[in-house]
Amino acid sequence: MNFRLKTSSSTGEKILALQTNTGLTWNILARIAIALSLKDPSLPENVTNRGGLEIHRNALTGEMDFVYKTIIKQHSQRNVPEDEYFPDLFNAHLERGMAILDNEYRYAGNFEKLLLSLLEMGGQQDGVSG
Numbered sequence: 260m261n262f263r264l265k266t267s268s269s270t271g272e273k274i275l276a277l278q279t280n281t282g283l284t285w286n287i288l289a290r291i292a293i294a295l296s297l298k299d300p301s302l303p304e305n306v307t308n309r310g311g312l313e314i315h316r317n318a319l320t321g322e323m324d325f326v327y328k329t330i331i332k333q334h335s336q337r338n339v340p341e342d343e344y345f346p347d348l349f350n351a352h353l354e355r356g357m358a359i360l361d362n363e364y365r366y367a368g369n370f371e372k373l374l375l376s377l378l379e380m381g382g383q384q385d386g387v388s389g
Contacts, residue, residue, distance in 0.1 A: 262316045264346030270354050271311025273361045281370045286318055291377065292356030293327070293349075295363075297334050298380070303351035316345055 266274070274285050281288070296303055320327045331348055332339045339348060363380075367373040 260341060261346055263313055264316070264319075264350045264353075265309040265313045266311035266350065266357075267306055267308040267354060268310040269308070270357045273357050274312060277357075277361065277364060280364065281373065285312070285314075288360065289314070289319055289353055289357070292360045293352050294356070295359040295380075296352040296356030297330060299355070300334075302335065303348075303355040305347060306350045306354050319349075 274288055277283070277288050278285050283291075316324065327349070328339075328344055331344060331352065335348065363376055364370075364373050367376050
């Protein structure tokens with residue numbers, strides 16, 4: 260069982276920049292990114308560049324690891340073997356989600372507007388705003 264993943268250099272830079280700009284810790288940002296990626300029904304692309312941050316699995320998922328694994332397996336609509344789930348599929352969702360989160364931050368322009376945008380996105384279901 261693998262307990263570490265390595266992000267791409269681009270994602271590593273985005274995490275550190277967003278951490279500085281928002282004051283949120285990297286693990287909170289990563290969890291938000293995973294949630295944003297899971298909103299997209301398509302499967303994310305595998306990560307080929309792994310020159311970024313090295314992250315320990317427990318720091319990301321903690322006691323909720325089973326929940327993350329279940330949600331990611333459900334999203335994939337298949338049984339995902341442990342060695343594929345972490346780090347590969349988890350990292351692919353982290354990469355895609357961090358790109359989405361970075362774009363949202365850039366569009367919002369500041370932390371407060373980012374939070375409002377994320378809350379609005381969280382309230383949307385099937386393209387209908389609540």
